[in-house]
Amino acid sequence: MVTIRDVAKHAGVSPATVSRVVNGLVGYSEETRRRVEEAVTSLNYETDFMARGLKTRQTSVIGLLAPMVSDALASEVMRGVEEAAREQGYAVMLGRTGLQSVFIDGYLRTLRTYRAAGVILISAVITQETRQILGPNIPIISVAISDRSGSPSVSIDDERAAYDATRYLLSLGHRRIGLLAGDPASVFVAHPRQRGYERAMAEAGHPPVVAHGTFFYDSGAPGLDELLRQDPDLTAIFAVSDEMAAAAVNELQERGRRVPDDVSVLGFDNTSTAQHVHPPLSTVAQPLEEMGRAAVRKLLRARNLGPRIMPHSIIARGSTGPPAHQHPAHQHQPSQEL
Amino acid sequence: MVTIRDVAKHAGVSPATVSRVVNGLVGYSEETRRRVEEAVTSLNYETDFMARGLKTRQTSVIGLLAPMVSDALASEVMRGVEEAAREQGYAVMLGRTGLQSVFIDGYLRTLRTYRAAGVILISAVITQETRQILGPNIPIISVAISDRSGSPSVSIDDERAAYDATRYLLSLGHRRIGLLAGDPASVFVAHPRQRGYERAMAEAGHPPVVAHGTFFYDSGAPGLDELLRQDPDLTAIFAVSDEMAAAAVNELQERGRRVPDDVSVLGFDNTSTAQHVHPPLSTVAQPLEEMGRAAVRKLLRARNLGPRIMPHSIIARGSTGPPAHQHPAHQHQPSQEL
DNA sequence: TTGTAAGCGTTATCAT
């Protein structure tokens, strides 16, 4: 292995000077710089991160903790994180965490002993304990989750996004809109999304119709079933994840109902799943990749305080449209544009 | 920060002894062990990986390089890698690589200076250059790619799997089977999969019908179009990725053809995509997660030589069935079980 | 502008 001393010898300077040049500090002549750089390339020298880390008490690694939940979502964020990290010269250390915080603690500890430059949490909330394990020197930030604690975070306004999405369905003329919600106990974003829906429905004077799923595909069909049991005349389904929405579309068609002619379906997150169903899913988009990039930048800046809210948007694809007509027994409602 | 000296002092022994106990080496009395362990827990001591890495020239880091291609596939493998690594006390350092090897070289260098314990390559092939950058001390292994070079790898037999898949379609009674192939130039598995299909078709005495896509969803519809142009009477489509197969299913239905009644569709990889289409995709399954786990184990064993072939299987779901009947102009072929 | 030297926290060698 070629060390900094080898380079120093080759360039005829001291190790200290080599270190200065390599790290772009000040305090050497142009001529020296040239000679050192020549030596570096000709010897193919590379800084030993272990030695540097031991000395500086910092490494260029960013810890990235992602849950097993909604892989497609985490994948998008990860892409953004990885790209931004690479551009800034950081490596990404990956940990997959379940819903249990058992693993997350372990990872946090590992990250601390590796002297990580920072930690990014996808779809998980920063607790007191989290902060405590990490100690005061390692910053942490959460992504894609509406954090109410005021901790550093990058996310959309989930409540508002769900509200807007419901308004969108309302503006299409729908009145009987069912919510395929998530389990608030296990997934944090479930709660604000449900609140947004309920607020929009309340404002419009329509009763909410809610069933709970797990965010995963498998829970979509049973959830739809439950919704339809509560109100067989639903003309629109709003699912808080694309996977559940996709399952709803497929199950609806299985039952002989056309999408969107008979029932509209709206998803959430704009993951790749949304485009793989037929018709493709209208959905609420989060700028996932950009959120990942933003998280890295925010983490690495000194001022890493408070939440950062990113814009959401509603992408209308084929799975939503105006309602055909209400159930024969009910009054006919012409579709209305808002 | 609490160091090994603090523990030594607390336990009334030397740092060397603490090190021996912590690392489970020999050379200390039962009584000493007890005292040291008490000190470790009561001081909450944790080994500094940087210092250890500097000294031992090794860290418990496994580098994981995944392409942007077919995210769902990489995700599955990653899960297996991450789990196995954690169980063995290793951390995973993630790099996403494009199809270009530009990034991969950079990551390899980073991994080397971090003194990684080993490197896992998903869907990418180990080249001479790769090996050279890594040096002789860091083992590397590729996953989910049929490597012909004899380098360490974990994969299925892609040629054989495609052959078996085609035979499966043949056994259902299909004669006119189109292949939605991948681009052999950009994705390595494309080639053996195409060969397997061609071999099975040749043996059965049927002409191959081939169109090329990119493995991604978007290339599915155009690919199907091309296939149907070559032979409008195709009764089965075999796509070498689930994404292309999903696109084919959707496009087929868009054109008013029923799946599988009019046309059967078979996918490849058994990613989550396969279950999100309607009807759910029959597909060729690779034990992706298990392959990830196997890769970690193989990497960490001393004897890490040659390829390891994992079993593939064909999962019949709703998208395949016997052909209804041939084109009216042709002879009727009763469906036949093989 | 440049060099010397003292660690960073650990492990490994060599005594005892």
Place this chain on the structure above:
DNA sequence: ATGATAACGCTTACAA
């Protein structure tokens, strides 16, 4: 069975 001590390769005061 245990302890001194010397590295590992780097950064950083402090000197010059």
